[in-house]
Amino acid sequence: MKHANDSPGDHLPNHITRILDNTSSDPTPQQLARLRAARQNALRQYDQRAAQRMGLHEKLAIWAQRHLVMLRRSGAALGFAAIAAAGMMLAEGLLVETESVDAAVLSQDLPLDSLLEPHFSRGLHE
Numbered sequence: 001m002k003h004a005n006d007s008p009g010d011h012l013p014n015h016i017t018r019i020l021d022n023t024s025s026d027p028t029p030q031q032l033a034r035l036r037a038a039r040q041n042a043l044r045q046y047d048q049r050a051a052q053r054m055g056l057h058e059k060l061a062i063w064a065q066r067h068l069v070m071l072r073r074s075g076a077a078l079g080f081a082a083i084a085a086a087g088m089m090l091a092e093g094l095l096v097e098t099e100s101v102d103a104a105v106l107s108q109d110l111p112l113d114s115l116l117e118p119h120f121s122r123g124l125h126e
Contacts, residue, residue, distance in 0.1 A: 027035065054062075
């Protein structure tokens with residue numbers, strides 16, 4: 001039974017939670033016995049499956065899963081390295097610009113007053 005507050009695709013978990021939270025809908029002894037039997041059957045099947053050797057399909061699936069995780073991590077590391085390299089290139093460009101201004105200042109015999117003008121470096125870049 002669908003409830004008015006349930007979303008279109010997610011009504012089953014909410015419905016189960018609502019039923020289990022309602023004290024008047026406790027399972028009957030017959031239902032409890034069936035639930036215990038189903039749990040035992042599921043555990044028995046799990047134990048049988050765990051004892052079997054892994055098939056080629058499962059080995060390939062595990063291999064692919066591990067390698068996809070490694071690819072994601074290496075992609076993130078490569079992205080971080082690219083961002084760091086771009087930052088270093090920007091910082092290096094600013095240092096080179098500062099050095100060129102210093103070299104221009106040192107190569108000219110300018111009076112001290114002209115060095116103190118607010119827009120002195122603008123003329124050096126032109």
